[in-house]
Amino acid sequence: MSVPTTAAPPAAPHHGPPQGFLWKYVFSLDHKVIGKQYLGLALVAVCTGMALSWLMRIHLAYPNLVIPGLGRLSPNGAPGGVMTPEYYLSLMTMHGTIMVFFVLTTAPFAGFGNFVLPIQIGAEDMAFPRFNMMSFWVTFVAFLVLVSAFFVHDGPPISGWTAYAPLSAVGKSAGPGQGTGQLLWAISIAIFCVGQLLGSLNFVATTLDLRTKGMTLARMPYATWAWFITSVIGLIAFSILLPACILLILDHVAGTSFFIPSGLVISDALQPHTGGSPLLWQHLFWFFGHPEVYIAILPGFGIVSQILPAFARKPLLGPRVMITCMAAIAFLSYTVWGHHMFLSGMNPFSATLFSVPTLIITIPATIITLLWIGTLYGGKLHFTTAMLFCIGFVSVFVSGGISGFFLAQPSIDVYLHGTYFVVGHFHFVMGVAAMFGIFAGTYYWFPKMFGRMMNETLGKIHFVLTFVGVYCVFMPMHYLGLHGDVRRYSAFTDEYMKGDIPLHRFITIAALFTGAVQLLFLYNLARSRFRGAPAPDNPWQATTLEWTTSSPPPFDNFGGHHPVVTHGPNEYGVQGQAGDYVMQNSPEQRPAGA
Amino acid sequence: MSVRVERMTTPARTGVWVGIAAIVLMVAAFTGALIVRRTEADWIHFRLPPIIYINTLVLLASSATLERARARLAAGSHWLAITLGLGLVFVVGQVLAWRNLAGQGLFLATSPSSAFFYVLTALHGLHLLGGVAALAYLLGRVRRVQGVAGALDAATLYWHFMGVLWLYLLLLLTLQL
Amino acid sequence: MGKVFAVLLTIITIVSAAIFIRHTWWMPPDISLHGVRIDHQMAETMTASGILFVLAQLVLAGFVWQYGDRKDGRTVKRFPGGATPMVAFASILVGAEVLTLTLVGSKVWAGIYQSPPDSGSLRIDVQAEQFAFYFRYAGADGAFGGTHPDLIDDANGNFFGLDPANDTTARDDIVAGSLVIPVNQPVLLTMHAKDVGHAFYVPELRIQQDFVPGLVIPLHFTATHTGKFELVCTQLCGLGHYNMRAYVEVKTPEEFTQWLKDQAAQQ
Numbered sequence A: 001m002s003v004p005t006t007a008a009p010p011a012a013p014h015h016g017p018p019q020g021f022l023w024k025y026v027f028s029l030d031h032k033v034i035g036k037q038y039l040g041l042a043l044v045a046v047c048t049g050m051a052l053s054w055l056m057r058i059h060l061a062y063p064n065l066v067i068p069g070l071g072r073l074s075p076n077g078a079p080g081g082v083m084t085p086e087y088y089l090s091l092m093t094m095h096g097t098i099m100v101f102f103v104l105t106t107a108p109f110a111g112f113g114n115f116v117l118p119i120q121i122g123a124e125d126m127a128f129p130r131f132n133m134m135s136f137w138v139t140f141v142a143f144l145v146l147v148s149a150f151f152v153h154d155g156p157p158i159s160g161w162t163a164y165a166p167l168s169a170v171g172k173s174a175g176p177g178q179g180t181g182q183l184l185w186a187i188s189i190a191i192f193c194v195g196q197l198l199g200s201l202n203f204v205a206t207t208l209d210l211r212t213k214g215m216t217l218a219r220m221p222y223a224t225w226a227w228f229i230t231s232v233i234g235l236i237a238f239s240i241l242l243p244a245c246i247l248l249i250l251d252h253v254a255g256t257s258f259f260i261p262s263g264l265v266i267s268d269a270l271q272p273h274t275g276g277s278p279l280l281w282q283h284l285f286w287f288f289g290h291p292e293v294y295i296a297i298l299p300g301f302g303i304v305s306q307i308l309p310a311f312a313r314k315p316l317l318g319p320r321v322m323i324t325c326m327a328a329i330a331f332l333s334y335t336v337w338g339h340h341m342f343l344s345g346m347n348p349f350s351a352t353l354f355s356v357p358t359l360i361i362t363i364p365a366t367i368i369t370l371l372w373i374g375t376l377y378g379g380k381l382h383f384t385t386a387m388l389f390c391i392g393f394v395s396v397f398v399s400g401g402i403s404g405f406f407l408a409q410p411s412i413d414v415y416l417h418g419t420y421f422v423v424g425h426f427h428f429v430m431g432v433a434a435m436f437g438i439f440a441g442t443y444y445w446f447p448k449m450f451g452r453m454m455n456e457t458l459g460k461i462h463f464v465l466t467f468v469g470v471y472c473v474f475m476p477m478h479y480l481g482l483h484g485d486v487r488r489y490s491a492f493t494d495e496y497m498k499g500d501i502p503l504h505r506f507i508t509i510a511a512l513f514t515g516a517v518q519l520l521f522l523y524n525l526a527r528s529r530f531r532g533a534p535a536p537d538n539p540w541q542a543t544t545l546e547w548t549t550s551s552p553p554p555f556d557n558f559g560g561h562h563p564v565v566t567h568g569p570n571e572y573g574v575q576g577q578a579g580d581y582v583m584q585n586s587p588e589q590r591p592a593g594a
Numbered sequence B: 001m002s003v004r005v006e007r008m009t010t011p012a013r014t015g016v017w018v019g020i021a022a023i024v025l026m027v028a029a030f031t032g033a034l035i036v037r038r039t040e041a042d043w044i045h046f047r048l049p050p051i052i053y054i055n056t057l058v059l060l061a062s063s064a065t066l067e068r069a070r071a072r073l074a075a076g077s078h079w080l081a082i083t084l085g086l087g088l089v090f091v092v093g094q095v096l097a098w099r100n101l102a103g104q105g106l107f108l109a110t111s112p113s114s115a116f117f118y119v120l121t122a123l124h125g126l127h128l129l130g131g132v133a134a135l136a137y138l139l140g141r142v143r144r145v146q147g148v149a150g151a152l153d154a155a156t157l158y159w160h161f162m163g164v165l166w167l168y169l170l171l172l173l174t175l176q177l
Numbered sequence C: 001m002g003k004v005f006a007v008l009l010t011i012i013t014i015v016s017a018a019i020f021i022r023h024t025w026w027m028p029p030d031i032s033l034h035g036v037r038i039d040h041q042m043a044e045t046m047t048a049s050g051i052l053f054v055l056a057q058l059v060l061a062g063f064v065w066q067y068g069d070r071k072d073g074r075t076v077k078r079f080p081g082g083a084t085p086m087v088a089f090a091s092i093l094v095g096a097e098v099l100t101l102t103l104v105g106s107k108v109w110a111g112i113y114q115s116p117p118d119s120g121s122l123r124i125d126v127q128a129e130q131f132a133f134y135f136r137y138a139g140a141d142g143a144f145g146g147t148h149p150d151l152i153d154d155a156n157g158n159f160f161g162l163d164p165a166n167d168t169t170a171r172d173d174i175v176a177g178s179l180v181i182p183v184n185q186p187v188l189l190t191m192h193a194k195d196v197g198h199a200f201y202v203p204e205l206r207i208q209q210d211f212v213p214g215l216v217i218p219l220h221f222t223a224t225h226t227g228k229f230e231l232v233c234t235q236l237c238g239l240g241h242y243n244m245r246a247y248v249e250v251k252t253p254e255e256f257t258q259w260l261k262d263q264a265a266q267q
């Protein structure tokens, strides 16, 4: 094992290289393997979620289409291959849940974070490798529990990813899927919270305690900063959602009434519950839910801030401002949850109270966007696929962020709440921007993870088609919303919405096209994994520590020695020994004039 | 083995602090829910089963014995074993308290007040069992290896927190139920 | 590659913006007293953020077009002035915009949701249930009968759980499946749900409000145009959510009185 060199390294976890397949690949304690496992889980989840979105889109545009095989998969939900309206809602619930929890929390945060963060700070592993391993497997179990809802008699729940009570709490009298399916949903999310709490705890302790010599907070790479901030948000958010889920589960199985008020008559039966508060669920859920969306996007901010300078060959503009703004967003994210509840029947006075911090968030968000755009100014842009996805990220984040600016005003949300405008908004920021962060991270770190380069030509085709595709899918949703088309509708049978069905068809075709383009990405992944060109240690001439070690890195990341950090991560566009950049652990002096 | 450097914190200590933060938030969420729910008409007021005051003493005593265990680590691990025993006694005491309530006809679903009693004490109990597991692990290691001081430090911090959390819950439950 | 992207982004930006500007899809004409102020707020926000949207996208496209690596050995340029002036400028610009919109917008909001209903309002009791709305008018005595959840019996038309046998005020209550209201008269709805959460949304009326089980939520507005409009449910309430709707019929006062009489006679 590692022999201490001159610089005594911080306490590192004491576990040797694993022996045997099971310990090496399954119950591995190695953060790199765990990171890959998370990414693998996210990949399975995203493919499931994407397939669900195809089925949803097909149903919205062509409700009577027979989908071959679907009837076999779900005889109740799609008799003869034609989806029922309630099956649409089931798929939608699962789509939203899978995407938000099992893709956008796992991939950008737990996936890339696990793989990259310890290396970027020069550590051998996470602070608590056992917790880390448990975190993944707990999350995995949560995924299995969720997916098992497809196979129970009544199918998955139909109450959306927000699971508003009492629809979600009273059990199967409220509709198909609201019995076992909804219970599985709540259990799955509760388990998921435990997994993410373990993960977040690890990230915080690792970043605080395991930084190598010279890795001061000021020299920490931006992605690490983002993951660190995200883990703090995650710790708070999941600590709130877990109790909420426990109470929901109890309402389901133990007959308590935390969220179920008195005097409900459901399916002609007076419910035995008394005194619960449906708004309590909404408050708890959104107190988690809004920070959760920043959990999804902040790692993307970090990844973009890391990758843009590397391919613009110049330092990130205003790095300290960037970190301050990310922290400000994280802080503010806890003060705005009520913007999802303007029309929920809470005290209307509080609408203004929640609207103001929501609008204030656009200030750090604007600054961050401008710092990225300013970083591009005067650079020598190398349009690698990773870079293209980062630039695309900026564009779609602006689009989605600006539609958030409409929703943040109660006086406009009166009209837009509950319409496709909201769906357009969150798909741009979350379904596309955060997803672009994942893509950028994949194209950027794939060589480090697998020691092979990804195919750039395929990558660029993938980018261009996806970029155009997502604008065709999600921009029109804003138009639908402006016209008053309601979200979570299985069909558009109202007079004023009927006229919009052609636009829905357009969206469906664009979505199927965009989905098909993702097959290129999957092919590229699979092919490059086995046939890609061998990757050098530092293919992108980047400065951070992960590029100082071999691709892929050895078991203990730095082959027994401990890097000593002498520079910040931002030394691009300077005269260094290696070229126009200086690595973080380079012994050379900071060049003059930089 | 890599060598430890003297730092302000160890990962174990940081980890416990972060864990404490998470638990505090969780309890805050429950407290919030309790306060919202308390205003409804179906809230039944009841007296806490007296045994929980004895449990409280047991738990406080265990904090003291743990401090002693830490001070006398070199002399042997029996104080650690005593602490662990007290922890288990507390858990058993909790189970007795639940049975007492059930005997009065107060079940989980009877009233939100009883529901909160069960949920909060169960939550605390589960976390306490985590602490018991940590003590048991340390007890196993302290005999065989040296250098568990850091881990014992962290476990002690957690254990004291369990005591503080219990006092808070006791206060909350006596005032609100 | 940079140039391809820049061109694509420019096209996307222009097409997206053009569709907004030309109102190809837009809000239906407003028929409410308060709606103009919402439409005004919408237009202001659309203009301000539309300009920022186009600017941000086009500058991004422009930089990508301009600064692609041409391998001519050019050194990189710093952003003029560094981050500070830009940050200050952005904070002030966006800060001012946020401030103005909040000042105006919170008045618009308060005017709808925080103002007391007009004392001469027509009060209508609304119940939402899976998957229908029911509307109750007080009838000749001007008083609403009490509701009893245990008496609710949809099969016999007792949607609200009225008790006409013992409760005299309940006897003349008029229950309808459409929301019929007189034009230009303030209307006060008292909204409650029978089973799960629902919502009340009439795009033309520029109004939306959730029904929350266990709560009675007041909502008031005034319609200024006669006609027949759709009321839809915007809160996910179960399998028939998409099918939960009713008509809002705005009638002249005479027509409305006549309608009330007809209803009373039928019941």
Ligand code: HEA
Residues within 6 Å of the ligand: A162, A293, A294, A296, A297, A339, A340, A358, A359, A361, A362, A365, A366, A369, A397, A398, A399, A400, A401, A402, A404, A405, A407, A408, A409, A413, A416, A417, A418, A422, A425, A426, A429, A430, A434, C049, C052, C053, C056, C094, C097
């Ligand atoms: C990654 C996820 C993500 C992100 C980053 C955001 C970011 C923001 N969101 Fe969004 N939001 C969601 C995910 C996200 N949201 C989801 C999932 C929902 C729906 C949940 C559901 O109901 O199912 C939702 C719903 C939602 C609502 C509730 C709507 C409703 O139900 O009625 C609101 C209202 O305030 C809102 C506001 C905002 C704002 C102001 C931001 C801001 O942070 C955006 C800031 C960014 C910018 C503004 C762009 C950059 C700036 C410029 C280019 C400068 C110039 C621009 C201006 C000054 C306008 N969001």
Ligand code: HEA
Residues within 6 Å of the ligand: A039, A042, A043, A046, A047, A050, A053, A054, A056, A057, A092, A093, A095, A096, A097, A099, A100, A103, A104, A107, A159, A160, A161, A162, A423, A427, A430, A431, A432, A435, A438, A439, A442, A466, A470, A473, A486, A487, A488, A489, A490, A511, A514, A515, A518, A521
């Ligand atoms: C991350 C979040 C995410 C993502 C990516 C998507 C992707 C898509 N979504 Fe989804 N959607 C949600 C989150 C997301 N959605 C949520 C939260 C809801 C609300 C549910 C509710 O109301 O309860 C929703 C609801 C929702 C609706 C509204 C349903 C309704 O209100 O009736 C629709 C309708 O068209 C839709 C469509 C689509 C389409 C066509 C895609 C896609 O097809 C677009 C194409 C896909 C991609 C561009 C990504 C592919 C990525 C990869 C293949 C690789 C990833 C790599 C690694 C993991 C390494 N979604």
Ligand code: CUA
Residues within 6 Å of the ligand: C128, C129, C130, C131, C197, C198, C199, C233, C234, C235, C236, C237, C238, C240, C241, C242, C244
């Ligand atoms: Cu009622 Cu949706």
Ligand SMILES: [Cu+2]
Residues within 6 Å of the ligand: A289, A290, A293, A336, A337, A339, A340
């Ligand atoms: Cu939000």
